[in-house]
Amino acid sequence: MKVAENIIESIAVIEVEGNIDSKTAPEFEKAAIAAIKGQGQVIIDLSKVEFLSSAGLRVLLMIYRQIKSQSGKVVLVGVSEDIQDVMSNTGFINFFIIVNTLEEAVETLKKG
Incomplete structure (x- = not known):
């Protein structure tokens, strides 16, 4: 798994490549916190990302809670149908805005 961090128009962008499971979730969490x-x-x-385990969902929830406590928003980009199904079944999908492209995500957050 690879995690890259960028800033686009003063918005933090975390790009993840590979599976997020119990082995890689700690690395994802560490990079996300930073x-x-x-x-x-x-x-x-x-x-x-092709696979997201419960450990990965936990990291997403941690990010959501931290940003929400600052009255912020978290947008997910390019979430596969399988991962969306898992998020829907667990109720996690309700916490996030999901869009298809990075450009849509930036526009969504700029609109407020």
Whole structure:
């Protein structure tokens, strides 16, 4: 798994590539905590993630709670249908805004 952090128009962007499971979730969590520090808006690009385990869902929830406590928003990009199904079945899908492209995510957060 690879995690890259960027800033686009003062929005934190976390790009993840590979599976997020019990082995890789700690690495994802560590990178995410660093990326969201002091941020009110976060984009998480999951377009290159094929599998997301319960450990990965826990990290997403942690990010959501931290950003929400600052009255911010989290947008997920490129979430596969399988991952959306898992998120829907667990109720996690209700916490996030899901869009198809990075450009849509930036526009969504700029609109407020």
